Amino acid sequence: MSNHYEAVAVRPLTRAWVGRHLEAGEQIVRTEALHGGITADMRRLTVGTRDGGTRDLVLRSFVDPFYQEHAGDWLNREAGALTLLTGTGVPAPGLVAVDPTAAHCEYPSLLMTHLAGRTILDDEGLEARVPLLARQLVAIHALRPRPAERPREYVTLTTADTVVTPKGADAAAWAAAIDVIRKPAPPCEGRFLHRDFHPGNVLFYVPHPSPAGARITGVVDWAATSWGPADLDVAHCSTNLALLHGPAWGLRFAEAYEDAGGVPAAVASERLYWRVRDALAFSEEVQSVSQPWRETGRTELTTRAVEERLDAYVTALMDALA
Structure with a gap:
């Protein structure tokens, strides 16, 4: 801030x-x-x-x-x-x-x-926290509000023309990724979405000295709540994890969501669409996203470092499609 x-x-x-x-x-x-x-x-x-x-x-x-x-x-x-x-x-x-x-x-x-607990953005204990994040997101998506109580339909602002390809990025991978979001959004079954679900909006209690007993005490910042595809929330948390902790963790969260009982799109290309779209959206706001992370102590996450992780994550997503 x-x-x-x-x-x-x-x-x-x-x-x-x-x-x-x-x-x-x-x-x-x-x-x-x-x-x-x-x-x-x-x-x-x-x-x-x-x-x-x-x-x-x-x-x-x-x-x-x-x-x-x-x-x-x-x-x-x-x-x-x-x-x-x-x-x-x-x-x-x-x-x-x-x-x-x-x-x-x-x-x-x-x-x-006010809810007890704290946000945790460090690498330590991530192995234990990722399944907790996945289970919590599954619980959010399981909510079934009446039609009159549903939030508004989701919106995505990034387009193929607004993507900012980082300097030195894998040009071929980014061009292919941009082509993915030129296509119409795939059909989806609506779900109750947090729409900004990521570690910075989740509070944890972690007993000392072992992180193995961590538990979630709260989910905050519901200002973007929407109705739309579950994959959109999964994609957003995946991108955040990829930028905070490395691309492998972004890929791993999608698996953890399914392991927790979450139901993403049945077709791999449709799941990829939402993950690519969310990752490319970060290209427009790397500086504004990374600054709060540095203020919480992750000083190594410079704008350039986050751009490099984003490039690696987009490349990994496109490799998964190949």
Whole structure:
């Protein structure tokens, strides 16, 4: 998260709005910036309770004017998703309040409960976490909301003309990959999608000293929730794992999803379409994606290093097709 966000405190109107959604006698006693996001300012609010204890909430505010144009849609979708997920067993935050148009706050905002756990982006313990990620995604896709409760249809913005081929990339592999997404999207059976499912949006509890007992305590950031092919969520997590930990892990996640009972497209070329499309989408935003990773301690993930991993992953996908 940029220094711009770091400087933004909880403003008076927003603080008053939060106060109206607290219990009688409660008040905010501490705020803390949460790092790792790209589009929004995230803060943990520690609330003093009447009995002298504390509890935590999370405030999401769209501060940057660049993202405010879409803030209303994103916040309404997240509020709808959190409401739908209540009682499903998927560990998501609880919705407290939402102000999607900044009618009461300085910025479009959403207030939710705080979940225990932390994001883990390190290589250590990945072997144990990948099956957990896969099982969690299968559980999300198993949700069957009524038609009236379904989120909007998925969208994909990347086109063959917007792909940015990295410098020094395998030109033949990238040209073949771009040709893949020139074709119409394959038909699919709709599923409830998180649409931004990756390790940075999953909270873990890991007992010390062994990572083998890790468990997922929460899935956050439901602002892009959509209805569409399960392969799209699988592809997105696969690309993130490939860039964070190496191309082999991107390929491995798709296998772990099937091992966990997930049902991807039956035809290999259709599965490939979604994986290639998601990987190519990252070509347009490598810098914005890699910066939060470096801020969490993965300093070796420079823009160039991530571009090289993306090239290797795209090449591996195309080799799998051959």
